[in-house]
Amino acid sequence: MNKKITIYEVANQAGVAISTVSRVLNKSPNVSQETRDKVDDAIKSLKFRPQANARKLARKEPQMLAIAVPSFTTPYFNEVLKGVKDELMKMDLDIIIYNTGSRNPEDAVPSFFDRGTADALIILSIEVTTDIHELVQATQTPVVLVNSHHPAYNYFMMNDYHGGFIAGEHLVKKGFKKIGMIRAFTKNRAAIAREKGFKDALQSNGIExxxxxxxxxxxxxxxxxxxxxxxxxxxxxxxQGEMPEALFCSNDTQALGAIHALNGLGLSVPDDIALMGYDNIKLSKYLDLTTVDQQMHTIGVKATQRLGEIIKNPAQKALQQTIDPVLIERGSTNKI
Incomplete structure (x- = not known):
């Protein structure tokens, strides 16, 4: 009862060669309709279930998409991953998530390639070093970058400078003079660009x-x-004994902790201090938090779509886009 039906038994029942069954399964046009019907009847009768992975392997088609990501527990990365997942449902690929964690990407990413588990790769918020580039070239793995860039690859970059600038500009336009920022601890490319854009917006509007x-x-x-x-x-x-009138948080998650701290000190948003975040995670809407939307879900969808395109046609010219975030104004920055 539990015996696994094989292609040999299908061929025997249909009275055809194994190669003919294979052509029917692979939808080859070089099979007569009469023969195709015989094979289809045998498949139904025997309840044969062909192994999709084996067929893909025989055709040398990609089977597994991997996403290399520094973390999958933060809301920012979760939103990108949701976009990838939603688009991947339309593609005949499985997915694995490779969490590099706090490891040096130059060590973590090569170890991933050594496992040989994926046929295509999305690299999220990890800079492509010379070593990583040489490894990708050697393995000829289709790759799309998200929030990092390299001239040799398809990528979708977030314009963090622009995001910081529109955040600063918004607070100035709201009439605030004493403006501060909760910075990131790690000074990576995105954090530096975001802070510089914010400061440039303040200075260009005459704010000290x-x-x-x-x-x-x-x-x-x-x-x-x-x-x-x-x-x-x-x-x-x-x-310090003095608070600013308005604060820009480097992301929405920081803003959640900031709101909790302010409430504990008997201060409210925006009555005592205006507050805004960055990322537009789902929870920010329900906190009435002004924020900057990086369109993370959309970028996850676009990156997956592009990966599908270059799997089909690896020779096409690289698509390299910089995405400008947009301001989402809510009540947390309304000046009282």
Missing amino acids: IEDRFFITGKSSKHGGLTEEAGFEAIHLLHN
């Missing part, structure tokens, strides 16, 4: 940059883009 209002939480986990870091930063500002 007051260093005491630019604060970093003590927690270094996830680069300081956590609730704990936002909570700590508020208390550090409070201990």
